[in-house]
Amino acid sequence: METLVRKIDLYEVAEIKLSYSGKVKASQRPKVDSSRQVFEVFTQVWEEDRLEFVEDFKVMLLSRANRVIGIVNISSGGTAGTVVDVKLVLTAALKSNSSSMILAHNHPSGNLIPSEPDKRLTARIKEAGRILDIPVLDHLIITAEGYYSFADEGEL
Numbered sequence: 001m002e003t004l005v006r007k008i009d010l011y012e013v014a015e016i017k018l019s020y021s022g023k024v025k026a027s028q029r030p031k032v033d034s035s036r037q038v039f040e041v042f043t044q045v046w047e048e049d050r051l052e053f054v055e056d057f058k059v060m061l062l063s064r065a066n067r068v069i070g071i072v073n074i075s076s077g078g079t080a081g082t083v084v085d086v087k088l089v090l091t092a093a094l095k096s097n098s099s100s101m102i103l104a105h106n107h108p109s110g111n112l113i114p115s116e117p118d119k120r121l122t123a124r125i126k127e128a129g130r131i132l133d134i135p136v137l138d139h140l141i142i143t144a145e146g147y148y149s150f151a152d153e154g155e156l
Helices: 035-045 086-095 116-131
Strands: 056-062 068-076 100-106 136-143 146-149
Touching (some): 035 056, 035 136, 116 136
Parallel strands (some): 100 136
Antiparallel strands (some): 136 146
């Protein structure tokens, strides 16, 4: 039996290219200055029929002037939770050259009280953002009837 030996070229590597292409002029992007405004922007992009169905986790990416660069869906889960990879959150923030970010997830149950896992995840993302100089300004829990703001409640 013949064994094939493949020679590895140590200089053959993939190129990684980072870019961002904004389709909306900076002056036309919504500016958010309060949790209420953040909630209103999130509800415009959130699929209404998913709010009470499955849990989703999204991140609002902001410019230095608190203008919304974009919103990225990080994960979708089941009725009782979703798995959030902190690396994906920071990848989106870095790739969009964001100055800050706001986290949001929904509770299909309608409960606006953050769970201990919600608090731990917020702390982990906040710390990762701090290291990369991309602060987490808030984390909203959204339901069909309203929202809970970690920042407004002093939990951030």
